[in-house]
Amino acid sequence: MCAAKNLKRGGDGGVSEVLGFLLIFTIIIAGIGLVTLYGYPMLLQQQSSANEKIMEKNMIVLQNDLKSLSYNMVPYSETSLNVGGGTLTVYNMSYSLQTSSNFTISDTSGIINPPVTFQPGDMRYESTGAQTEISLENGAVVMRMLAENGSTMLAEPRWFYDAPTSTAVIYLIGFNTTDVIARSGVGTVAMELDQTNYTVYSIPPGDTVTVQYTPNPSVDYSVAWGNYFTNTVGLNAVSNGVYAFPSNVNTLVVYRYEIRVKSV
Numbered sequence: 001m002c003a004a005k006n007l008k009r010g011g012d013g014g015v016s017e018v019l020g021f022l023l024i025f026t027i028i029i030a031g032i033g034l035v036t037l038y039g040y041p042m043l044l045q046q047q048s049s050a051n052e053k054i055m056e057k058n059m060i061v062l063q064n065d066l067k068s069l070s071y072n073m074v075p076y077s078e079t080s081l082n083v084g085g086g087t088l089t090v091y092n093m094s095y096s097l098q099t100s101s102n103f104t105i106s107d108t109s110g111i112i113n114p115p116v117t118f119q120p121g122d123m124r125y126e127s128t129g130a131q132t133e134i135s136l137e138n139g140a141v142v143m144r145m146l147a148e149n150g151s152t153m154l155a156e157p158r159w160f161y162d163a164p165t166s167t168a169v170i171y172l173i174g175f176n177t178t179d180v181i182a183r184s185g186v187g188t189v190a191m192e193l194d195q196t197n198y199t200v201y202s203i204p205p206g207d208t209v210t211v212q213y214t215p216n217p218s219v220d221y222s223v224a225w226g227n228y229f230t231n232t233v234g235l236n237a238v239s240n241g242v243y244a245f246p247s248n249v250n251t252l253v254v255y256r257y258e259i260r261v262k263s264v
Contacts (some may be wrong), residue, residue, distance in 0.1 A: 051085030052132050055125045058083075059134050059141045060155050062123065062189060066139060069193045070173055070257040071158065076192045082185065086127040089182040090261045093121045093174040101221070103138065104212040105170060105254060111201055112209070116254055120174040123189075123261070124219070133219060139173040140228070142221040151224040159233050167251040168209060176260045183264040190262035201252040209245040209252055210238060 058081045068074040091100065101122070106115035122137040131146040139157030144150065161168045176194050203209060211229065215222045222241060229235040235243035245252075 051129070052127055052134075054082070054084065055086070055088075055127075055134055056141075056143070056154055059123075059125065059136050062136055063139070063141050063155050065189075065191060066136070066173060066259060067158070069191060069259055070139075070171070070196070070255075073193065073196075076190070078188055078190045080186070080188045083125065083183055083187065084185075085129050086125055087182050087184050088123065088125050088187075088189075088264055089180065090123050090175055090177050090264055091121045091180060092177040092261075093119050093258070095121060095180060101137065101216045101219070102214050103172065104214070105209070105252075106212075107201075107203060107207050107209045107252075109204060109207045111203060111207060112252070116172075116199075118172040118174065118256070120172065121176075122219075123175060123264075135219065135221065137221060139171055140224075142224045144219075144221060144224075149223075151221045153221075153224040153228050156228055156232060159228075161234055161245060161249070163246070165251070166248050167253065168245050168249050169253045170211070170255070172254065172256045174256075174258050176258050181261065181264055187264050189264050192260050192262060193257070194260040195258040196256065198253060198255045201254070203249050203252055205250070206247065207249075208247050209249050210242055211235065211245075212242045214241060 058079075061079055061081070065077040065079055069077055093100075100119050102117055102119040104115055104117045106112050118138075120138040122135040124136075125134045127133070132143065133146065134141065134143045134154070140153055141155040142151055142153050144152070157173070158171050159169065213222060213225045213229075215225075226237065226241075226243070229243040230237055235245055238244045
């Protein structure tokens with residue numbers, strides 16, 4: 001009888017150990033499943049957000065390189081950067097005349113004849129995870145979310161209107177490349193000043209100088225540029241995409257720079 005009781009107790013102990021192991025194993029598997037279901041997507045989202053923030057800073061650094069090349073006439077610049085979570089692509093000034101954005105400068109009396117039409121191209125970061133586009137376009141850093149309407153300007157170009165002298169100054173900066181070039185991962189953006197010129201227009205009294213921004217239909221930064229024209233430069237919105245300088249402008253200076261991108 002004693003031996004039978006001891007055998008029964010030993011069997012119960014084995015069953016308890018198995019049940020305990022199964023319970024702990026189930027908890028571990030459930031924890032791994034929860035982490036995979038909720039934690040991993042959050043980790044990817046945070047990584048995408050970090051890549052986006054890094055590229056915002058990188059594009060502002062590249063904008064400073066553009067300023068050095070154009071405004072300060074530095075002949076050459078190189079910047080090493082890491083393009084994470086997406087692709088950095090350079091679309092040159094002649095990439096697509098039908099779809100690329102352009103800026104048109106004209107006036108009501110026809111002094112600017114023919115009107116100045118400039119297609120700058122852009123250096124564009126396209127995020128694969130966050131679905132975000134950040135572009136260096138005509139000297140400005142602009143950003144938009146693919147799933148939402150609208151855009152914002154992260155860093156402004158150097159346009160201005162000087163009221164005391166009634167002088168308006170416009171800078172047009174475009175990219176030249178031998179072909180569309182792109183980069184993911186670590187690379188070096190090498191740029192050099194290619195061509196530059198400027199034109200001075202004497203605007204008669206009562207004439208109105210206008211600027212029209214026509215966006216790329218698939219990469220629309222019109223909200224960002226519209227806010228910049230009205231809030232920073234002080235232009236008046238005339239119609240969709242058309243903005244006018246104050247009517248007392250008597251001198252207009254248009255600078256044009258072409259930047260050759262050697263590599264990214």
